[in-house]
Amino acid sequence: MKNILVTGGAGFIGSNYVNHILKERDDYFIVNLDKLTYAGNLANLSDLKNDTKHIFVKGDIGNRQLVTYLFEKYNIEYVINFAAESHVDRSILGSYEFYQTNVIGTNILLETARRFSVKKFLQISTDEVYGSLGSSGLFTESTPISPNSPYSSSKAGSDMMVQAFYHTYNMPVVITRCSNNYGPYQFPEKLIPLMIINALNNKQLPVYGDGMNVRDWIYVIDHNKAINLVFENGRAGEVYNIGASNEMPNIEIIKLILKKLDKPESLIKYVTDRLGHDRRYAIDSSKIQNELGWKPEFHFEEAINKTIDWYLANKDWWEKIISGEYQTYYDIQYGKAKVH
Ligand code: NAD
Ligand code: TYD
Numbered sequence: 001m002k003n004i005l006v007t008g009g010a011g012f013i014g015s016n017y018v019n020h021i022l023k024e025r026d027d028y029f030i031v032n033l034d035k036l037t038y039a040g041n042l043a044n045l046s047d048l049k050n051d052t053k054h055i056f057v058k059g060d061i062g063n064r065q066l067v068t069y070l071f072e073k074y075n076i077e078y079v080i081n082f083a084a085e086s087h088v089d090r091s092i093l094g095s096y097e098f099y100q101t102n103v104i105g106t107n108i109l110l111e112t113a114r115r116f117s118v119k120k121f122l123q124i125s126t127d128e129v130y131g132s133l134g135s136s137g138l139f140t141e142s143t144p145i146s147p148n149s150p151y152s153s154s155k156a157g158s159d160m161m162v163q164a165f166y167h168t169y170n171m172p173v174v175i176t177r178c179s180n181n182y183g184p185y186q187f188p189e190k191l192i193p194l195m196i197i198n199a200l201n202n203k204q205l206p207v208y209g210d211g212m213n214v215r216d217w218i219y220v221i222d223h224n225k226a227i228n229l230v231f232e233n234g235r236a237g238e239v240y241n242i243g244a245s246n247e248m249p250n251i252e253i254i255k256l257i258l259k260k261l262d263k264p265e266s267l268i269k270y271v272t273d274r275l276g277h278d279r280r281y282a283i284d285s286s287k288i289q290n291e292l293g294w295k296p297e298f299h300f301e302e303a304i305n306k307t308i309d310w311y312l313a314n315k316d317w318w319e320k321i322i323s324g325e326y327q328t329y330y331d332i333q334y335g336k337a338k339v340h
Contacts, residue, residue, distance in 0.1 A: 001029050005076045007061050007109065008083030010034035012186045013124070015044035017082065017224045022053055024228075029053050031074045033067075034083065035060045035101075038325050043317055044185045061105035064112070071116045079113050080122045080231060081106060087189050088128075088151045089333055092275050095150035102154035103161070110165050110173075121173045122231050123162045127216070127241065128152035129177060132278035139177075140284045141239045148276050159239075166237040174234040176227055178242040179283045183220030183303070184310040188318055189329065191215075192304075195254050196311045197318055199263045206334050209273035211251030214280040218244040219303035222296040226285075229292045243283025244296035253304075260308050271334070 002025075008014040009032035018030055034040045036058050048054045055074075059066045061083045070076060083105065085091065085098040106123070113121045130139040131146035145160070147153040165171040182192040195205050226242040234240055251268075258265055288294045298306075311318060322330075 001027055002078055003029050003031070003075050004078040004080060005031050005033060005070060005074070006080045006082065007033045008040070008081070010036060010040035010042060010044055010056070011082060011086070012039070012044075012183075013181055013220055013223060014082035015041075015185055016183060016220045017080075017227060018045065018054065019047055020221065020224050021228060022048065022051060029074070030055070031070055031076065032056045033059055033061060033070060037085070038329075039086065039187045041185070041321070043320075061109050062100060064108050067108055067112045071112055076116060077119045078122075078231070079109060079118055079120070080124065080227070081109055082124045084124075084155070085151070087187075088149045089189065089274065090329070091149055091151035091154070093332065095154070098150050098154040099157070103157045106158040107161060110162065110171075114165065114169055114171055119172060120231065120236075121162070121165075121171060122227070122234075123158065123173065123175045124227065125159050125175050125177045126152065126155050127177050127179045127243065127281050127283050128278065129156040129159055130281075133280040133282055135280065138282045138284035139241060141177075141241055141287055148278055163237070172236040174230055174236060175239045176230050176242055177239060178223050178226070179216040179218050179244070179281055181218055181220045181223050183307050184314070185317075186220075188321060188326070191250060192253065192257070192307065193311060193318070195257050196261070196308055197322065199258055199261050199267060200311070202263070202267065204269040205254055205258075205267050206269055206271045207251060207254060208271060209277060211254070211270065212249045213277060214247050214249050214282070216243050216282045217246045217248060217253070217300060218242065218296060219298040219307075222298055225297070226288060226294045229294050230288065233292050240288040240292070241283050241285050242288060242294075243285045244298075244300075245283070245285070246300045247280075247282050248300075256304065257308065260305065
């Protein structure tokens with residue numbers, strides 16, 4: 001058995017990972033530590049209720065005593081750190097939790113992992129640490145770190161700390177940097193689920209700036225398969241970029257969603273741009289492809305349709321979310337003052 005501490009496993013990518021990997025691997029025992037912030041949701045893990053290879057623990061990665069206790073009790077040998085504050089807009093409204101969890105929390109995990117001599121520490125990071133691209137070029141693993149938002153700067157801080165632990169202690173760490181994900185269980189503050197849900201509710205779709213910012217989209221299952229390859233075979237001290245070579249301007253995705261849902265483009269509302277809005281992200285993933293044999297399996301057209309169908313079939317899941325704290329956030333983020 002591999003005893004693995006997965007953090008943030010009740011969030012979007014982490015829950016997809018845990019649900020997927022426990023079906024694929026008989027020899028994984030997962031302790032899932034998640035604080036259940038607004039983004040964490042036990043409903044994402046409902047299929048695992050009777051799975052004896054999964055234990056859920058509600059708690060903070062920044063709680064040193066709890067983290068130490070879990071390492072001792074479950075004889076933790078591996079860490080996969082998904083836990084983070086993950087939304088750029090929220091980081092612009094206020095950044096304290098971002099540094100607290102993404103930097104200090106990661107430090108507590110790293111220090112504990114070092115004391116217990118883990119066999120591997122996998123840090124789940126983002127292409128946003130590289131900053132923004134102009135109209136050409138791709139992020140490679142040697143692109144200099146140059147984050148622009150409070151969110152991406154906190155992720156860059158944790159990445160550098162993780163690399164320092166490799167350099168200083170020769171700790172077996174590895175980092176993945178992925179592009180924008182989409183798929184089931186994504187919290188509806190992010191572009192794709194927000195637009196799907198607003199369209200279904202015949203609400204305006206708020207497009208920042210000119211709608212021509214470009215993101216490089218990957219289906220969450222492709223990301224998670226890449227994560228597991230890096231987890232099992234990635235070389236210590238290395239960074240692996242993950243992306244599906246699927247760049248699209250935001251407005252194109254929004255129009256595609258409207259078309260699929262048979263909703264009018266008159267729902268589109270251009271609103272004041274995000275502060276410091278990165279123009280373009282695009283990933284060169286040739287390293288993980290050549291070294292570990294990964295390649296994306298889902299085409300965008302197919303996977304965006306699957307994603308839209310999932311939100312159509314799981315109204316209960318998102319209706320509970322949008323009737324709670326989400327509404328307060330939504331009013332602050334998209335309040336009247338922001339609309340032209
Ligand atoms: P998410 O916001 O959906 O989930 C984050 C999870 O972490 C939640 O379940 C939350 O409760 C938990 N969490 C937050 N603070 C915690 C703390 N202090 N202790 C324990 N748990 C805590 O985020 P996501 O989209 O699933 O992202 C997961 C990871 O992947 C993050 O590290 C993010 O930076 C990275 N990433 C995300 C994307 C993307 O497109 N969403 C792309 C690349 C990388
Ligand atoms: P988002 O899903 O927040 O991911 P990130 O900022 O981490 O890339 O946003 C994706 C893109 O969509 C980004 O260019 C901002 C844009 N966007 C909007 O135009 N309107 C919105 O309401 C949101 C949430 C995002």
